[in-house]
Every structure is written in structure tokens, then in C-alpha cells.
Amino acid sequence: MRDVLDALLKWWQADIPVGLATVTATWSSAPRQPGAAMVVGPDGEVVGSVSGGCVEGAVYELCREVIETGAARTARFGVSDDDAFEVGLTCGGTIELLIERVDRESFPQLPALARAIAESRPVALLTRIPTSQNPPVTSTSPAPSSLPDARQLLDLATSSAAPDSGPRTGLTTGSRDDAPGAANNSAAPREANTNVAPGNGRGPEPEASGRGDVHDAASISVAADNGRSAQATAGSWDDARGPVSADGARGSAPEDGSLGAGRHLLITPDGRDGSLGGDRIDDAATDDGRGLLAAGRTGVLHYGPSGERRGEGLSVLVASFAPPARMLVFGATDHAAATARIGSFLGYHVTVCDARPVFATARRFPSADEVVVDWPHRYLIAEVEAGRIDERTVLCVLTHDPKFDVPVLEVALRLPVAYVGAMGSRRTHDDRNKRLQEAGVADADLHRLASPVGLDLGARTPEETAVSIAAEIVALRWGGTGARLTATEGRIHGE
Numbered sequence: 001m002r003d004v005l006d007a008l009l010k011w012w013q014a015d016i017p018v019g020l021a022t023v024t025a026t027w028s029s030a031p032r033q034p035g036a037a038m039v040v041g042p043d044g045e046v047v048g049s050v051s052g053g054c055v056e057g058a059v060y061e062l063c064r065e066v067i068e069t070g071a072a073r074t075a076r077f078g079v080s081d082d083d084a085f086e087v088g089l090t091c092g093g094t095i096e097l098l099i100e101r102v103d104r105e106s107f108p109q110l111p112a113l114a115r116a117i118a119e120s121r122p123v124a125l126l127t128r129i130p131t132s133q134n135p136p137v138t139s140t141s142p143a144p145s146s147l148p149d150a151r152q153l154l155d156l157a158t159s160s161a162a163p164d165s166g167p168r169t170g171l172t173t174g175s176r177d178d179a180p181g182a183a184n185n186s187a188a189p190r191e192a193n194t195n196v197a198p199g200n201g202r203g204p205e206p207e208a209s210g211r212g213d214v215h216d217a218a219s220i221s222v223a224a225d226n227g228r229s230a231q232a233t234a235g236s237w238d239d240a241r242g243p244v245s246a247d248g249a250r251g252s253a254p255e256d257g258s259l260g261a262g263r264h265l266l267i268t269p270d271g272r273d274g275s276l277g278g279d280r281i282d283d284a285a286t287d288d289g290r291g292l293l294a295a296g297r298t299g300v301l302h303y304g305p306s307g308e309r310r311g312e313g314l315s316v317l318v319a320s321f322a323p324p325a326r327m328l329v330f331g332a333t334d335h336a337a338a339t340a341r342i343g344s345f346l347g348y349h350v351t352v353c354d355a356r357p358v359f360a361t362a363r364r365f366p367s368a369d370e371v372v373v374d375w376p377h378r379y380l381i382a383e384v385e386a387g388r389i390d391e392r393t394v395l396c397v398l399t400h401d402p403k404f405d406v407p408v409l410e411v412a413l414r415l416p417v418a419y420v421g422a423m424g425s426r427r428t429h430d431d432r433n434k435r436l437q438e439a440g441v442a443d444a445d446l447h448r449l450a451s452p453v454g455l456d457l458g459a460r461t462p463e464e465t466a467v468s469i470a471a472e473i474v475a476l477r478w479g480g481t482g483a484r485l486t487a488t489e490g491r492i493h494g495e
Contacts, residue, residue: 001037001125001319002117004048008102009114011041017103018042019063023050024074024129024300024317025096035298035319039102040064051077051095062099072100072130072263098129098317100263109266109274113321116268120323124293126265126285128276129300129315267293276316281307289318296322296392324349325392325418328383329368330376330408331399332359335423338466339396341367346470348394353379355404377407384415394419394473396453400428406435413445419473421453423465455482 001008001022011018019040026034038048038056040063050059055077062075078094102110109125116123265274265282267289275282284307292299298319304311327343329336332354343350344367351370354360360373372379376399383389395412399405400423409432412420424432429451436446454468455475475482 001035002321004037004039005114005117007041007047008039009110012102012104012107012110015104016042017067017101019067019099020102021050021059021063021097021099022317022319023095024098026094038063040067050097059097059099066099066101070101072098074098074130098127107264109264112273113266117321122269122293122322124267124289124321125319126267126276126289127317127319128263129317269293278307281314284309285316292318293320293322296320296325325394326351326388327394327396328353328380330354330395330397330404332356332364333398333400334462335465336398337365338462339398339469340365342466342470354399375407376404377411380408380411389415389417391416391418393417395421396469397422400424402432402435405432406439409436409449410439410441413441413448419450419476420448421450421469421472423453424451426452
């Protein structure tokens, strides 16, 4: 939703109702991820995209419809190979959407959401999804290990440290809202349904935990329908006027009140605003939503009709807006400058750190968000102690000097971060590993080190090397092989 938020807020402030379509789930090769959004405003103006241009025309009509009726609905688009070009979803796959009207009455929390995102504060928007006949599918993965005590790391590292109008298609694709991430470690991931799955996001079958079930795009396996038209799922809900049956007749809310007062709930690590329809569902979804926010994930939670943690019939979309994941680049070199540029392009908050003030200057690293003059290991320990390192963080050690490399890698390899890479030749790699072993780094931790750093692209220049580093980070994040797609068969994206 980030890429449509400015337009959404502008129309909200002008008291103009708009239609908002949000991707809630994807399967196979669908081009956008959950959380991607498209807004249809006054005079048919369109901002954003839910499929990279494939089905925007049909979604546009649905958005116009909900502006008029006020009744939120869901829709699914899918294709078979024979139908792909007829439908327009030529990339294949299936996407599921929530389509709703947004105005001051239905979404009073929008300005608070916009402020939190602008200030880089962790916040999640929970939206009730109209009743769907699709059964919930769950996926879990083991919880990441906790961060070690920063003081212990300091003692370990200092021992070897040296000195101190009408539908428009082909619209902007934007970026994934849940782009990888946790919210500054302010809320620890909670049990099974809040963990970040390794590789392609698939995990073992869930154990019974008594918590709301969560699924995300990478972990669902369903049969796609033929996608010839968007179909609203049964049981659409109009908050102002009650449930809508298939023939358009309206009914009354259930006696348990679970579908009452509103469809949006805004949560932060220590507060909330709004309601999904009752205290029970609000409490359960807040608890589970904070877990997703801590892991930086956008997904769907499933509950019983009145918010029971075990059950089906009530679904909630959790769109997490965590601060950007961090990339720490150690070493103020030409390779570091190129890596900082591509890290920023990928959406990371980039910090360049070097102990040499003559090289570590903002002028030399204009793409970096921060340039820090400090010993790399000392800076990393301070960031751990401050709670600013999490399981999304990537670390690139490009100093190519053992007096800098070894102390910071001693610390880095004991952290449950997403990636630790170090530059150097194979001779440098062997020498560095020997030094790290002598410093007490375990073999299991050494095996986490990406060294020599990057994928084998035949890179020569700093810019090409930065591309190879970025490619390795992306491949590890999503479980890619790094092989050429022309040499592979089957699905391009993991299920």
C-alpha cells in the first residue's frame, strides 16, 4: 500500500470516497505480492497496481462498484494455460483481492497510519475480509534464535580488536509492502504463526498452538479457477447495512456482535485504534498481528465466527509496515559505494561504517542513509545492544583487511541475521577462516559466512560485484538457486 498511500490520503482529506483493491493472497507466478494495492479515485483516476497490468481493467470496475455500494467484497483471478491470454493474466498464477470503499467514515485511522509510516514507526493495518468459502491453509517455521547478549559479544570481539480517466493498465508496480522485515525488534515474533519461513517461505505443517492461523502467498497450494471474470465470494459484508446475500438482500448482524463496529484496526507494538467488530476478535487479532508486525510479514489470519482462535469463518488481512530492513556495509571502499547504491535500490536502510574518517564521508557515499566513523565490530555491538539488528539485517564486510574483518565477523556470525558476506580471494577466505577458528568461532557459524561474497557472474567492476552480492542476498531470501532460468524447468516462483 505504500505506493498508493499519498493519493489515498489526499482523497481522504478532500472527503472523496475511493475504491481500494488489495492483494490478500497469491499462488504460482502471480506478479504482485500480498499487500500490493490499487486505488480508483474520482473521475476514474487510477494509482497503483495489483497485477502489473494484467487484470487492472476488471479490478477497476469492481472498485467503481464498491464506491457506489459501500459493500466490501473479495475477488479471485486465475488462469489455466489455455485461458491465459483471453483472461489477461498472461503471467499465470492466481491472485485474491479484497476490494473496499475508503472514506472518512469507513477508515478514520488513515491519517494515523500515514504518520506512522512517514516517521518509520512500526505499524500494521488489520482489515476484516468478507466471509470467504476458501478453507484456511497454514504454514509455520521454526522460530529464529534470540540475539546474544551484547556485552558478551563485546568481550569476545575486543579480545582481538585493534584500536579504538477510465482504467489505466500497465501501471506502476511499486514494491512489496511487507518487504522483508521486523519492526526494530520492538516485538518478538510470537510462536508458530509469526515466524519468517526460510528459503521459499514454506515450512513444516503447523502444530496445534491455539493461535489464529496465518497464511501467506508462498505457503498456499490451491487449484486455480479459470479466471474468466472476477467473482465476489459469498457472504460480502457492508458494515453500515449488514450482510449481503447472493441476491443482494440484506440481513442483520449476528447476535454475538462479531461483525459490528468496523473493518479496520490499526496496531502498533504498544497500542491500537479501531475495531474489527468485537472485543474478542480485536484482542486475538491484535496479539497475532503484533507477531506478524515483528516479523515484517503481510498475511491473513483465520479465526472462528466470533474470534475464536481455533476455527474458521472469519479472516483478517494484516498489512505490516515495518521500517526498512537494514544493510550494514563495513569498509569505505569503491565496492562499498556500489553496494550501498544497490542496497538502497532494493529498499534497505543502508549504513556504511569504517574506522578511517578520511574515507568514511557522506560525500563519498551519497546513496547511504548513514555514514559512521567507528570500528566495525564496536559499531555492530552497539547496534545489537540498542535493538536495531534483527533477522532481516544483511551485513557486507568489504574492508578486505583482517584487523577489521575478523573482529566484526566474530560478532556477526553469532547473530541470527539474514546474511553475512565477506569480500576476498579464496586465499584471503582461507586465512580469514583460520583466524576466526582461532578466535573461537564454531564451524556451524563459519558455514553461514558467504565468502567469497556474491554469485559467480564473472563480475569485474565494483558495480558488477555489487550486483553479484545483491543477487546472492535475493536468492537466499527467496530460496533461489542462482541458475539461469533458461536452464531450469517448472515454476519460476516457488509455491
